[in-house]
């Protein structure tokens with residue numbers, strides 16, 4: 001780790017005013033310190049935001065929830081209102097990392113962990129995300145864990161978060177504050193596809209701080225399921241994950257949300273596929289058709305074609321489990 | 329506060345409770361809690377395995393909750409209450425979790441046992 005200076009502001013406006021060219025916010029530190037130890041992140045100044053008053057979960061006037069950016073992943077997953085109304089989110093958070101890391105990691109930090117791959121961590125090889133223009137060794141290298149959707153010739157990495165897949169399905173809204181003031185960003189627009197600028201993972205400006213994540217009122221608590229497929233049953237990133245949520249009227253699908261993790265540079269959602277399922281009865285046939293539509297544009301690399309088959313099956317399974325009330 | 333100002337790299341003073349004792353410590357901003365414990369305070373029960381949050385050997389309790397000391401900056405523990413493996417026993421009386429590990433022969437090579445015990449205490453808390 002390179003030497004750096006440190007400050008700990010007490011309010012949000014102080015925090016955003018401390019932002020300089022080589023400064024970074026730090027919350028749980030579980031991604032940033034990891035990258036600093038590898039010399040991949042080299043901030044000269046750390047702004048410790050753990051003293052900011054952003055640690056609350058509260059109900060909103062419209063019946064949703066406002067989750068402070070500093071609520072830990074553990075506190076979020078076990079919060080009674082989250083467990084009872086948004087079990088999909090609890091499941092997704094608990095599917096990620098380890099109990100220790102979830103005690104440290106923050107809600108805001110989880111969104112901002114780097115989209116990355118193992119070459120990104122290895123400073124002896126090129127990587128467009130780490131050094132723009134240097135090349136992408138993953139494209140023709142070992143790419144078993146990489147993207148099958150939305151990738152570009154510049155970068156084929158995937159976003160590693162589980163929590164974000166659930167937030168995409170639930171249509172969360174990201175509240176941010178910068179020097180120019182406050183704004184909100186729809187979850188679907190928050191993360192970027194790599195295109196020709198893979199060094200940018202999301203739409204946040206350098207001086208902007210995530211203050212909260214807002215969830216709209218809960219409609220899917222009866223019928224949702226987060227399915228994570230990984231190389232081992234615990235403590236590994238997803239090869240493929242699926243957040244599925246259904247609103248049913250008897251046997252008929254009134255509304256549906258479907259988001260995939262582990263397959264793209266951002267949580268992957270396709271509203272046209274959801275539209276396809278609306279008004280249809282719950283059936284394996286319909287779920288298979290949705291899975292096929294979701295993966296129609298999937299492009300395998302040399303070593304990750306298995307992900308297409310895996311994702312197809314995982315989508316059918318997650319939707320089926322959601323339909324029978326699969327919050328186990 | 330500018331990083332080009334050498335003053336800015338100065339040590340910071342923090343106050344915390346470590347294994348029940350109030351401590352006043354001077355730390356560099358880039359010192360991890362794990363290095364503070366092992367290098368500065370000679371509390372070597374907490375182990376360094378991967379140093380990247382992957383193995384859990386460095387698990388300690390902060391305000392009763394298990395965390396990885398390797399991915400925690402010491403400076404960010406100002407005001408915290410920390411318990412390491414050295415602080416679990418009450419004098420000569422081992423913590424029930426330590427006794428349970430011995431009774432059930434729950435060791436492998438032993439290197440990460442302190443982390444496992446702290447993690448188990450965190451789970452039970």
Ligand SMILES: Cc1cc2nc3c(=O)[nH]c(=O)nc-3n(C[C@H](O)[C@H](O)[C@H](O)COP(=O)(O)OP(=O)(O)OC[C@H]3O[C@@H](n4cnc5c(N)ncnc54)[C@H](O)[C@@H]3O)c2cc1C
Pocket residue numbers: 024025026027028029030031032033034049069070073095096097098101104105106107108109110111112113160161162163208209210211235236237238380381382
């Ligand atoms: C071994 C290991 C395994 C893991 N496994 C999983 C897994 O299976 N699934 C999963 O989803 N995740 C996993 N993670 C990732 C973990 O969930 C993230 O590292 C964590 O959520 C990041 O949160 P943090 O608060 O620690 O972020 P930090 O490391 O503090 O910050 C990350 C980034 O966000 C910025 N930042 C933080 N908060 C804010 C804010 N409020 N506003 C603006 N910028 C901010 C920081 O400047 C930094 O750039 C794993 C991590 C490790 C180390």
Ligand code: SF4
Pocket residue numbers: 115116117118119120126127128129130135136137138139154155156157198
């Ligand atoms: S996939 Fe992206 S992160 Fe991985 S080596 Fe290529 S450019 Fe870098």
Ligand code: FES
Pocket residue numbers: 375376377378379380381382383384385386387396397398399
């Ligand atoms: S030393 Fe491995 S998790 Fe900290």
